[in-house]
Amino acid sequence: MAARRPRRSIVGAIRSFLPITAAIVAPLHRPTPRCDAMRVLVIGGSGRVGGSTVRWLERLTKPTKTRITTDDDDVVSISIGGRKWESYDAALRSGVIPRDDANFDFVNIDVDGDANALAESLRRWKGDDDGTTRTRTTNTEVCIVVNTAGPFQGRRSPTLLSCCIDMSIHYVDVCDEWELAEASRTKLHRGAIEAGSTCVICCGIWPGVSALMAAEGVSQLVSRLDDDDGDGDDGDVVVESVDYSFFTAGTGNAGPTIVSATFLLLATEVMTFLQGKRTYIEPWTSRKDVDFGGNVGTRPVWLLDNPDVPTTAMYLHHDRRNKGKAGNDDDKPRGDAVAVRNCSSRFGTSPLFWNYLFGAMKVLPRSLLYDRDAMQGFSLFSEPIIRFVDMLVGSTNAMRVDITASRREAVDGDGDDGKGRKREFRRESVTLRMVHPDLESCVGLATASFALEVADSVVTRGGARGGFREKMGKESTIEPGVWFPVELGERARTNILRSVRQDASVYELGEDFA
DSSP: OOOOOOOOOOHHHHHHHHHHHHHHHHTTTTTBBBBEEEEEETTTSSSHHHHHHHHHHHHHHHHHHHHHHHHOOOSSSEEEOOOOOOOOHHHHHHHSSSSSOOOOEEEETTTTHHHHHHHHHHHHSSSSSOOOOOOOOTTTTTEEEEEOOOOOOOOOOOHHHHHHHTTOOOOOOOOOHHHHHHHHHHHHHHHHHHHHHHEESSSSSSTTTHHHHHHHHHHHHHHSSSTTTTTOOOTEEEEEEEEEEEETTOOOOOOHHHHHHHHHTTSSSSEETTTTTEOOOOOOSEEEEEEETTTTEEEEEEEOOOTTHHHHHHOOOTTTTSOOOSSSOSSSOOOEEEEEEEEEEEEEEESSHHHHHHHHHSSHHHHHHTTTTHHHHHHTTHHHHHHHHHHHHOEEEEEEEEEEEEEEEEEESSSSSSSEEEEEEEEEEEEEEESSSSSHHHHHHHHHHHHHHHHHHHHHHHTOOOOOOSSSSSSSBOOEEEEEESSOOOHHHHHHHHTTTTTTTTTEOGGGGO
């Protein structure tokens, strides 16, 4: 007698049918992919500013690592880029680069060297172990370069940024040289859009966060001056002036590079905007006494070149209808169209004799002051004195931005408009201030905050869940392109300004940031 064939249970039938059902349903209910990793290359990461940026990237993403890591791979992988392994090794030994549980790769790269060699270094960093270029999408991995390799004075060609865009790598830098920044924005913006590369330039603490403070102040004034009917028509609002003021005790613990950059700036005429016209003035003149608040108090400041000035004057959008993200209006730069009629920037330091020393150095030939190697060498030679003075005066960084705007509006009264009304000007002003105890720390915090805002925007735009910070919006805040901080929309601006509140002793940005 043949053996009876076992009866198939209902449970077994359901189990055998599940794979078929899953295959049919999966395309209809595909889960949103999670972004698995961010790979960051901090060029200049062995220096004071770069090392601070690395430390803040680690600190700001720690909650993310705990929250979404599911295997042995780091969610945020950081590599240190530079010309010399010896500098990298010294930074590790001195603690400039953190050694706690961190494993940072060194990438040999020279931003001032041959363009082909630079591109090859980026390919090796972005590629797999066999040197081939990765093909992962932004849904699974974000690659971003953070360029802190200053001083930027004297550079004219944005070679590194161009290479990044060619490889669809996202990018931020702490550039404080206007000619280089202008070339980056005007020449590479369209290419970045086409490549899907999101880039923000001039985004340290200043320039950078300072420009966000100016944009926030303008936004507040526009809201105050908006017409009574609430139709959002602020076209008659005129931003009369934006005045930047900065103070740093000593070198702010940022080392010789900031001294070298200051020497180079003393050879640069100061770009200001007066009554809507670009005007150049001799550096370290027109002293003002400015109250920075807190324990900083009132300090003298002098005119010094700062790319915040032209970016604010020419690129600041103050139309309240553009409150979202950078790039949702016009991809074209504003060129010489002035958005702010008067704009200037001043800087001062302590002890007081440092300021007079800077003023006296203007008698040196400009060719010498503008020699990057000579000024860097002099700064390194002076480092023991610089460090000693820093120990005496501290490393506080203070920023103040004063904005004035006006609006012509119709009021009841005798007038010739045929309606018994006359036109009057209404003027409003606002002051925003921010103070941190240490320049080296806060510039790293600012740079890391910009980088993470870019990374989170890329992730969100790609449709991935999660992100690299715990508090992240559901919409992308920065579109592909090359952007100045002052161009960023309200959401990105707010996210970054809230991020840099950490460690601040003075944080006066208005009621929304209380």
